[in-house]
Amino acid sequence: xxxxxxxxxxxxxxxxxxxxxxxxxxxxxxxxxxxxxxxxxxxxxxxxxxxxxxxxxxxxxxxxxxxxxxxxxxxxxxxxxxxxxxxxxxxxxxxxxxxxxxxxxxxxxxxxxxxxxxxxxxxxxxxxxxxxxxxxxxxxxxxxxxxxxxxxxxxxxxxxxxxxxxxxxxxxxxxxxxxxxxxxxxxxxxxxxxxxxxxxxxxxxxxxxxxxxxxxxxxxxxxxxxxxxxxxxxxxxxxxxxxxxxxxxxxxxxxxxxxxxxxxxxxxxxxxxxxxxxxxxxxxxxxxxxxxxxxxxxxxxxxxxxxxxxxxxxxxxxxxxxxxxxxxxxxxxxxxxxxxxxxxxxxxxxxxxxxxxxxxxxxxxxxxxxxxxxxxxxxxxxxxxxxxxxxxxxxxxxxxxxxxxxxxxxxxxxxxxxxxxxxxxxxxxxxxxxxxxxxxxxxxxxxxxxxxxxxxxxxxx
Ligand SMILES: NC(=O)C1=CN([C@@H]2O[C@H](COP(=O)(O)OP(=O)(O)OC[C@H]3O[C@@H](n4cnc5c(N)ncnc54)[C@H](OP(=O)(O)O)[C@@H]3O)[C@@H](O)[C@H]2O)[C@@H](O)CC1
Ligand SMILES: Nc1ncnc2c1ncn2[C@@H]1O[C@H](COP(=O)(O)OP(=O)(O)O)[C@@H](O)[C@H]1O
Ligand SMILES: [K+]
Numbered sequence: 001x002x003x004x005x006x007x008x009x010x011x012x013x014x015x016x017x018x019x020x021x022x023x024x025x026x027x028x029x030x031x032x033x034x035x036x037x038x039x040x041x042x043x044x045x046x047x048x049x050x051x052x053x054x055x056x057x058x059x060x061x062x063x064x065x066x067x068x069x070x071x072x073x074x075x076x077x078x079x080x081x082x083x084x085x086x087x088x089x090x091x092x093x094x095x096x097x098x099x100x101x102x103x104x105x106x107x108x109x110x111x112x113x114x115x116x117x118x119x120x121x122x123x124x125x126x127x128x129x130x131x132x133x134x135x136x137x138x139x140x141x142x143x144x145x146x147x148x149x150x151x152x153x154x155x156x157x158x159x160x161x162x163x164x165x166x167x168x169x170x171x172x173x174x175x176x177x178x179x180x181x182x183x184x185x186x187x188x189x190x191x192x193x194x195x196x197x198x199x200x201x202x203x204x205x206x207x208x209x210x211x212x213x214x215x216x217x218x219x220x221x222x223x224x225x226x227x228x229x230x231x232x233x234x235x236x237x238x239x240x241x242x243x244x245x246x247x248x249x250x251x252x253x254x255x256x257x258x259x260x261x262x263x264x265x266x267x268x269x270x271x272x273x274x275x276x277x278x279x280x281x282x283x284x285x286x287x288x289x290x291x292x293x294x295x296x297x298x299x300x301x302x303x304x305x306x307x308x309x310x311x312x313x314x315x316x317x318x319x320x321x322x323x324x325x326x327x328x329x330x331x332x333x334x335x336x337x338x339x340x341x342x343x344x345x346x347x348x349x350x351x352x353x354x355x356x357x358x359x360x361x362x363x364x365x366x367x368x369x370x371x372x373x374x375x376x377x378x379x380x381x382x383x384x385x386x387x388x389x390x391x392x393x394x395x396x397x398x399x400x401x402x403x404x405x406x407x408x409x410x411x412x413x414x415x416x417x418x419x420x421x422x423x424x425x426x427x428x429x430x431x432x433x434x435x436x437x438x439x440x441x442x443x444x445x446x447x448x449x450x451x452x453x454x455x456x457x458x459x460x461x
Contacts, residue, residue, distance in 0.1 A: 034064050181358075231256050254412070289314040290411050435454070
């Protein structure tokens with residue numbers, strides 16, 4: 001996994017104060033890294049448009065113009081006069097080298113967006129909205145320098161942002177790149193170093209971006225085993241029985257030895273899934289909430305109070321009952337609408353979905369501070385998995401998963417690992433990665449996936 005930082009100004013400052021680097025050295029590495037990417041990956045292109053703002057993000061762009069001018073047809077566009085000390089220095093250098101500065105933008109083969117980086121400090125005015133709109137309309141290969149212009153430090157987009165194919169970000173990953181809204185703008189994200197290796201530049205962090213290697217699939221090491229060695233998951237089914245059945249199938253395919261659906265009505269289940277009317281004697285984990293609908297509160301309370309690992313989903317996030325179990329070591333998998341209900345029931349915040357989506361990390365942090373035993377999986381385009389002060393981001397998911405039933409598969413996977421004896425946090429991380437990487441492997445198209453396809457792909461991981 002890779003560290004993510006809310007701000008990097010203090011990391012830059014460390015470079016100056018502890019490693020005796022200068023702003024000029026850091027910036028030369030920043031611009032050189034973009035030049036290197038272009039030289040190595042886009043050498044067949046001819047024209048480059050570099051669009052610069054007045055601060056150091058713009059200064060990176062002006063320096064880049066100098067570095068590429070001998071190999072490409074470089075066109076430098078200054079949206080505002082260079083204002084920061086470094087922007088003025090870089091400007092002096094390009095003027096001395098007679099690099100072409102243009103008054104009007106055009107559709108070049110490559111566009112590099114150096115308008116604003118970490119210093120965006122107010123909403124964009126009409127001029128910048130129009131400029132970014134026009135850049136977005138071009139069919140060029142688009143590179144964002146550090147952060148796509150228009151995304152602020154909280155990962156919010158006020159009106160518009162640059163839609164990049166790739167974001168080359170300086171020094172370390174920033175939280176703002178991983179809000180749900182940023183996902184439509186950042187493209188592929190590459191981190192480059194600023195003169196010291198990344199592990200030296202970076203300090204301790206509480207946020208992490210998950211890599212594929214963080215997925216620890218439930219391979220079986222014991223030779224002398226039997227089905228009971230891999231747990232018994234009970235999935236509590238409710239009004240929408242399909243939800244529980246989807247979860248049960250996902251769990252079985254992910255390694256649980258025995259899976260039963262708990263339901264009073266007789267169900268037509270696949271032959272390998274069992275049915276029970278009450279929680280099984282040897283149950284090692286419970287998945288509850290998905291498709292529950294109307295239910296007998298006392299019966300559900302009894303189940304929730306059993307000292308068995310649990311994954312809780314969906315309808316239970318709208319019931320005050322949930323507050324009775326938040327001291328337990330459980331996994332919760334709300335989507336944004338469910339999470340705002342949970343925040344309200346827990347008297348943490350009464351906010352709209354928009355407010356939550358604008359501040360996902362913040363509200364997860366508030367929740368985890370109050371309930372340190374709970375593992376929260378806040379679903380979305382970038383899933384946040386959190387416990388205590390640590391937050392992990394899974395960015396592998398895509399719109400292929402935007403379907404009813406996708407969340408039920410996830411609940412089943414988490415339940416499966418809990419039943420097999422894995423800890424709540426590792427269960428949530430591995431299940432979430434398997435869920436999104438399985439979806440990524442579905443190659444037909446990005447609209448037709450159904451839960452059974454997803455389970456199939458996960459079984460092949
Ligand atoms: N150590 C370093 O410093 C290194 C920095 N590096 C690079 O510097 C970037 C940070 O540079 P930065 O701090 O100068 O901020 P930046 O993103 O250029 O924006 C500030 C400028 O934009 C303006 N402005 C803001 N909002 C605006 C708006 N809505 N509409 C219009 N104008 C607006 C603002 O104007 P002002 O508010 O002052 O009037 C100011 O002039 C960072 O992302 C990385 O790329 C790397 O080279 C590595 C080393
Ligand atoms: N655009 C997207 N990008 C990434 N993941 C997505 C996207 N849309 C949905 N998902 C994922 O799909 C799942 C949907 O869950 P949920 O809304 O609870 O569905 P359901 O309850 O109908 O099964 C979540 O894990 C979510 O993160
Ligand atoms: K930028």
